[in-house]
Amino acid sequence: MSVEVAVVREADDESVEALARLLPQLSSTAGPLDRGAVRALLSSDANTVGLDARDSRVYRFVLRR
Numbered sequence: 808m809s810v811e812v813a814v815v816r817e818a819d820d821e822s823v824e825a826l827a828r829l830l831p832q833l834s835s836t837a838g839p840l841d842r843g844a845v846r847a848l849l850s851s852d853a854n855t856v857g858l859d860a861r862d863s864r865v866y867r868f869v870l871r872r
Contacts, residue, residue, distance in 0.1 A: 815856040818846035825858055 815822045823845050830837055840848070848854055 810859050811861055812857040812859060815849055815858050818842050818849055822849070822856070822858065826856070 815825075823840070823842055826840055826845055826848075830840060849856060
C-alpha cells in the first residue's frame with residue numbers, strides 16, 4: 808500500500824470534510840470547523856496538514872511552535 812501525501816494549501820470542500828472527520832478523533836469537546844476556521848488553520852505558518860491524495864484522508868497534521 809502506498810500513500811500519496813499532498814500538503815493542503817486551501818480550504819476547499821475536500822479539506823474541510825477531511826478535517827471534519829479527523830477532529831472528533833483529536834477532541835471530544837471541539838466543535839466542527841467551518842471553511843473560515845479551516846482557512847485560518849491552513850494559512851498559519853505554525854501548521855502543516857498533509858492529505859492522502861488518493862482517498863482524502865488526513866495523513867499528517869503537524870503543529871509547529
